[in-house]
Each structure stands twice: as C-alpha cells, then as structure tokens.
Amino acid sequence: MEHELGCRYYHPEVERVPSLPRFPLAADLHYAYDPPITTRTVHARLFYDQPAFAEKRRVTQDAFPGYVPTARVHTFHRFMPAVSFYEAHPEYYALRNGKRLPTQLCLTHEAVFEIVRDSVAAYLQAYPEARVISVSQDDNTQYCQCAQCEAIHTAEESPAGSMIHFVNRIAREFPTKQISTLAYQYTRKAPKNLVPEPNVLITLCSIECDRSGPIAEKCPDFAADLRAWGALTDNIRIWDYTTQFTNFLAPFPNLHTLQPNLQLFRDNHATWVFEQHSHHPSELFALRAYLTAQLLWNPDADVEAVRDDFLTGYYEEAAPYVRAYIERVHAELAADSAFFLFLYGDPSQGFESFLRPQMLAYYDSLYDEAEQTVAAKPEILQRVREARLSVDYALLEHSKRHLAAEVQNPGDFPVQDRLARFAQTTEAAGITLMNEMRYSVAEYLDLYQQTLARAAKPNLATGKPVRLLTQPKKYADEDPQTLTDGAFGSSSFYANWLGFEGTHLEAIVDLEETQDIHELSAGFLQVVNHIVFFPTEVRYYASEDGKTFRLLGTVPNATPLRPDSKINDIQYFTLPGLQARARYLKIEAQSPLEAPVWHHGAGLGCWIFMDEWEVR
Structure with missing residues (x-):
C-alpha cells in the first residue's frame, strides 16, 4: 500500500489514501521484506491508544508484549516487598557501608532465591498466557556489597555477575518461559565469563548516553557493552530513549541519531528494540513517533525522505518552516561539540549554546511564518502550534532569568501572551504533563503566574552580595549570587537552583545598609526520585554587624517527606x-541529610536546592 499506491499513515487522524478507479499494480509484482528487528516498540500513546495505527506503523500495541502485566521491569520489590520482609530479615537485602538497606536484594542469599522463585511461580500461575516475566533490579544503584556478592562481582569484573548468576538459577526453574532482566546502570557491563541461560532475555539500557550524537560516537562505552553482551547471547532486547524526560516539551534535537543508533542495535544481534518515547506528548511528538517506527521497520530507510514526506503531509504549506527549524536547531547543536544532550537535562543548559537568545528569536520567527502560511487552515495551524510549543517553552524558561525586567518592560510579545498561547495550545492538544514526575501543565502555568507576581514585587536582596557558610555542589556553577540574581528556578534543578548535598544550607546576605524588614522568603525544590527533598525547616536571622545574629523565626516544611x-x-x-531592622540576614535550611530507609536512595546523602532569597 505504501510502496505501490502511495498510502501514508502519518498519525491516527492524518492519513493519505489515494482515490483510484483501479489499482495500477504490475501483474508480476512480488514484494517481500524480512525486518531485522522483529519486535518493535515505540513507547507513545499514539500507538498504545490507537491499535489500528500501531498495526499500520508495524509496531507493538503494548509496551511489553507477552510479559506478565504486573512484572514488567524493576521487579525485586514486587517479589520481596520490604514491608513484608525487611524488619524481620534485613539480611535478605543489600549490604551498603556496613548496613542492610531495602534498596536491592542480596542475590547470594539462598532464602532470597527461594522466595523469588516461589513468587515468580505464583505470577506465572496467575498469568499462564504470559511468555515473559521480568526478574530485575529496582531502579537505583544501591546493590549488595556483602562478601559473597562481591566475590562474584570481582570474578566477573561487573556487578552484573551476581545478577546473571541469580537470574540463571531462576531461568532453569522455568525453562519454557523467558526470564527478562536488566543490563542497566551498575549491571550494564557484561560479566566476564558467565553466560546467560538461553531463556534469559537481556534488556540492555542506554540511559546514561549523550544524545547529541550517535551512541557509537558519543557513548562508546555503551557500544562496547553491547558488543560484549552480544558475544555472550543473541537474546538481547534494547531499551533506548528518545526524549527529555524532565522536560517533555523542551527542544531536544536528536532526530539525526535515531537511524545510526538503530543500525548499531541491529548490527549487534538486537532483534527486540523498545524505544522509550515520552508516552505523553513531547517535542515534535507525531514526527518523532512516525520516524522512529519507520526506522525500526527499516533501519536503512532514506531518513531525510521519510522525514520530509511526513512534514509535507502533516504540516502542508508550513512544512518548509518546520523543516528549517529542525535543520537549524540540529546544526546549532552539532556546532557545539562539547554539549551533552541529556535525557534528564533542562533547556537552560542550552541558553549559551543552541538555545541562546538570538537563536530562540530565529526559531520563533520561523514559527511565526509557519503560522501565517496556514492561518486559514485551523487544523493545520493547531499542528504548527503544537510543534511550536518547544520554542515557546524555551523562551518562557529563558524569561525567568530576567522576569522583573519582563514585568516592567514587556516588549513586543509579553510573557503573559506567550503563556496564554502555551495554555491554549496544550489544552487544545490534550497535553497535560510537563515531565515524567507528573508535573502538570496546569501546575506549571500556575507556578509561572505566581513567579510573575513575586517578580513584580520589589526585593531588597536582589543583586546583593551573598556569603555561604556551607559549600554548594555542582549546580549553578556553585555561585552564591544565584540566590539573589533575580533569576527564578523552575521544576528542574539545572535551572537557577543552588544545590547542597548531604549538608545543611547556611548563607548570609548583606543588604549594604540597614533596612526595614517585613517579610522573608526563600524557594526550595523537591524532586523525590532524584533524592532532592525540601528542608525540614528554615530559620531566619538578622544582624547589624554580620557577626551577632538574632533569630527572627522558623518556618517548618508544610509537606513533610513521605512515600x-x-x-x-x-x-x-x-x-x-516582621517588624525588624537589619543590614545582614542569615538563612539556615535544615536538610534531612540522607534519604530515608523507604527511599530507593536509602543511606545516600540527599540534596536541598534553594533559589531566590526574597526580602521585603
């Protein structure tokens, strides 16, 4: 249909099927194709919610076809819930720094094997039609370091050693089923000698890789791991990633990497590939899903021809402008060879690179022209505006660097107008989430309005010198002036937040003259899955000389940390x-210091992130 008749299936609601009086097919036509990747999944609701479209694009209608539905990935906690076993038997769990923690299982403990074996049997009995069950590490790096486990890790030169040793034992108990396990983070490196059983499915994950270029070029250690696993088994499932999970709608110029990555997987015996798209809409969602599906079917397809055909069919007269945006944003990223395009990054990282102000203005102008071209076609205009969301989002985030100035001098297109368009477009498209942490579009818009209101109020601390009494780490260049620079943080700790790991925060701001103080405030970020928590309380102090401080008050955490x-x-x-006068102000933010025992980072130092100290 596609090859001979020109049918196109771009989207569940956008197809091109020629109306022909008869089929112009040659009598001797013969077409056969054996796809090298036999199980093809694009993790996107376009396919899961629309099985007919998935069939047309030749991808699976389910993220984990054939799996036990309640045991698909990160299953150790399902087989051995800490609430059931940890208190009575801490020895079943990972030994970390001399303490047993319920982060991972101790894979050399015989009772653990027996409990997991019996649990797997129960799951398979409950779902007899399932062909695959996952026996895999939980989503953290806190693996067991007891003497028995470490002996295997040393012999196999990888923590994957204890995992494969354990999973092989499970696999031998269920020879008619596929036992899936992860080669992920600490288990990504293949064991030196241990060979997985024939019914062990290795799911190799590329989560750490730089997405600014092909994996073989930017992440050669992953390519080496792929080859090493390929030398041990031909039963490999690739779990790859194609979008930014901390900011679904951010510009993420990695389309040029899809083909070489899939060719790499194919060339190394991966016949099952799971491409983790955002599931919920992300930048150029329809194009990314379509292109990925097409390349899964044929990794050697003419990728530019496929892309351009989609753009013309989907955006019609606006296609040249969308194409110009795609080509330019990719070219700008390619020109910055040092840039690391991360799945868990933030658009603010690109503000000195491919998202610098002059380029954002250029991208914005392209979408202005695209909209004008299809202004008389409401349906196509909506598609263009959905494509434009990434540029609007980047511009909104960039505006947070100088919101006070934006409020006072809004310019030709005020931030409020851009927010309104962002809200209208997302609502019309049914886009509800900003990231994988379920931070909603509604929350984003509400917080932005709150931030605008805060920026409109005079802040006595803006631009004033800050002295830190505790040491920040890594983020915002560890610059104390981040706290008073007038740039407001957003939902990601990459953007305008000063971070402190495993320590409390203490800082002093010098207002440079004695001032009347009526209100003090400081913003803090929480990203629970990244071990970023709110402080337990914040204390504010005042001083005339910067040496002797008096307590003004304590503000407790209004939402204490819970599972x-x-x-x-x-x-x-x-x-x-407040009714106070002071030149110097001090803040003490009390950190929880480490993740609680129920958290996947139990025992690790936690972070607190602060931004914008406000004094009124």
Whole structure:
C-alpha cells in the first residue's frame, strides 16, 4: 500500500489514501521484506491508544508484549516487598557501608532465591498466557556489597555477575518461559565469563548516553557493552530513549541519531528494540513517533525522505518552516561539540549554546511564518502550534532569568501572551504533563503566574552580595549570587537552583545598609526520585554587624517527606509579619541529610536546592 499506491499513515487522524478507479499494480509484482528487528516498540500513546495505527506503523500495541502485566521491569520489590520482609530479615537485602538497606536484594542469599522463585511461580500461575516475566533490579544503584556478592562481582569484573548468576538459577526453574532482566546502570557491563541461560532475555539500557550524537560516537562505552553482551547471547532486547524526560516539551534535537543508533542495535544481534518515547506528548511528538517506527521497520530507510514526506503531509504549506527549524536547531547543536544532550537535562543548559537568545528569536520567527502560511487552515495551524510549543517553552524558561525586567518592560510579545498561547495550545492538544514526575501543565502555568507576581514585587536582596557558610555542589556553577540574581528556578534543578548535598544550607546576605524588614522568603525544590527533598525547616536571622545574629523565626516544611509525597514540587518558606531592622540576614535550611530507609536512595546523602532569597 505504501510502496505501490502511495498510502501514508502519518498519525491516527492524518492519513493519505489515494482515490483510484483501479489499482495500477504490475501483474508480476512480488514484494517481500524480512525486518531485522522483529519486535518493535515505540513507547507513545499514539500507538498504545490507537491499535489500528500501531498495526499500520508495524509496531507493538503494548509496551511489553507477552510479559506478565504486573512484572514488567524493576521487579525485586514486587517479589520481596520490604514491608513484608525487611524488619524481620534485613539480611535478605543489600549490604551498603556496613548496613542492610531495602534498596536491592542480596542475590547470594539462598532464602532470597527461594522466595523469588516461589513468587515468580505464583505470577506465572496467575498469568499462564504470559511468555515473559521480568526478574530485575529496582531502579537505583544501591546493590549488595556483602562478601559473597562481591566475590562474584570481582570474578566477573561487573556487578552484573551476581545478577546473571541469580537470574540463571531462576531461568532453569522455568525453562519454557523467558526470564527478562536488566543490563542497566551498575549491571550494564557484561560479566566476564558467565553466560546467560538461553531463556534469559537481556534488556540492555542506554540511559546514561549523550544524545547529541550517535551512541557509537558519543557513548562508546555503551557500544562496547553491547558488543560484549552480544558475544555472550543473541537474546538481547534494547531499551533506548528518545526524549527529555524532565522536560517533555523542551527542544531536544536528536532526530539525526535515531537511524545510526538503530543500525548499531541491529548490527549487534538486537532483534527486540523498545524505544522509550515520552508516552505523553513531547517535542515534535507525531514526527518523532512516525520516524522512529519507520526506522525500526527499516533501519536503512532514506531518513531525510521519510522525514520530509511526513512534514509535507502533516504540516502542508508550513512544512518548509518546520523543516528549517529542525535543520537549524540540529546544526546549532552539532556546532557545539562539547554539549551533552541529556535525557534528564533542562533547556537552560542550552541558553549559551543552541538555545541562546538570538537563536530562540530565529526559531520563533520561523514559527511565526509557519503560522501565517496556514492561518486559514485551523487544523493545520493547531499542528504548527503544537510543534511550536518547544520554542515557546524555551523562551518562557529563558524569561525567568530576567522576569522583573519582563514585568516592567514587556516588549513586543509579553510573557503573559506567550503563556496564554502555551495554555491554549496544550489544552487544545490534550497535553497535560510537563515531565515524567507528573508535573502538570496546569501546575506549571500556575507556578509561572505566581513567579510573575513575586517578580513584580520589589526585593531588597536582589543583586546583593551573598556569603555561604556551607559549600554548594555542582549546580549553578556553585555561585552564591544565584540566590539573589533575580533569576527564578523552575521544576528542574539545572535551572537557577543552588544545590547542597548531604549538608545543611547556611548563607548570609548583606543588604549594604540597614533596612526595614517585613517579610522573608526563600524557594526550595523537591524532586523525590532524584533524592532532592525540601528542608525540614528554615530559620531566619538578622544582624547589624554580620557577626551577632538574632533569630527572627522558623518556618517548618508544610509537606513533610513521605512515600506518597508529590514527586516534583516547589515550596516557598515564608516568614511574614516582621517588624525588624537589619543590614545582614542569615538563612539556615535544615536538610534531612540522607534519604530515608523507604527511599530507593536509602543511606545516600540527599540534596536541598534553594533559589531566590526574597526580602521585603
């Protein structure tokens, strides 16, 4: 249909099927194709919610076809819930720095094998039609370091040694089923000698890789791991990633990497590939899903021809402008060879690179022209505006660097107008989430309005010198002036947040003259899955000489950390109603210091992130 008749299936609601009086097919036509990747998955609701479209694009209608539905990945905690076993038998769990923690299982403990074996049997009995069950590490790097486990790790030169040793034992118990396990983070490096059983499915994950270029070029250690696993087994499933999970709607110029990556997987015996798209809409969602599906089917397809055909069919007269954006943003990224395009990054990382102000203005102008071209076609205009969301989002985030100036001098296209267009477009498209932590579009818009309101208020601390009494780490160049620079942080710790790991925060701001103080406030970020927590409390102090401080008040955390805490959040610790005079102010933010025992980072130092110290 596609080859001979020109049919196109771009999207569940966008198809091109020629109306022909008869089929112009040659009598001797013969077409056969044996795809090298036999199980092809694009993790996107376009396919899961639309099985007919998935069939047309020749990808699976389910993320994990054939799997036990409740045991697909990161399953150790399902087989041995800590709430059931940890208190009575801590020895079943990982030994870390001399302490047993319920982060991973101790894979050399015989009782652990017996419990997991019996649990796997129960799952398979409950789902007899399932062909695959995952026996895999939980989503953290806190593996067991007891003497028995470490002996295997040393002999096999990888923590994957204890994993394969354990999973092989499980696989031998269920020879008619596929036992899937992960080669992920600490288990990504293949064991030196241990060969997986024939019914062990290795799911090799590329989560750490730089997405600015092909994996073979930018992540050669992953390519080496792929070859090493390929030397041990031909039962390999690739789990690859194609979007930015911390910012679904951010510009993410990696389309040029899809083909070489899939060719790499194919050339190394991977016949099952899972491409983790964002599931929920992300930048150029329809194009990315279509292109990935086409390349999964044929990794050697003419990728530019496929892309351009989609753009013309989907965006019609606006296609040249969308293409110009794609080509330019990719070219700008390629020109910055040092840039690391990360799955868990932030658009702010690109503000000195491919998202610098002059380029954002150029991308914006391209979409202005695209909209004008299809202004009389509401349906196509909506598609263009959905494509434009990434540029609008980047511009909104860039505006946070100088919001006070934006409020006072809004320019030709005020930030409020861009916010309104962003809200209208996302609502019309049914886009509800900003990231994988379930931070919603509604929350983003609400917080932005709150931030605009805060920026509009005079802040006595803006631009004033800050002295840190505790040492920050890694983010915001460890610059103390981040706290008073007038740039507001967003939902990601990469953008305008000063971070402190495993320590409390203490800082002093010098207002440079004695001032009347009526209110103090500071914003803090929470990203629970990244071990970023709110402080337990914040204390504010005042001083005339910068040496002797008096306590003004303490603000407790309004939402103490719990297993069901909101994953991604911002909280302002505000102390109102003051009648004080001071030149120097001090803040002490009390960190929890380490992740609690129920958290996947148990025992690790936690982070607190602060931004914008406000004094009124």
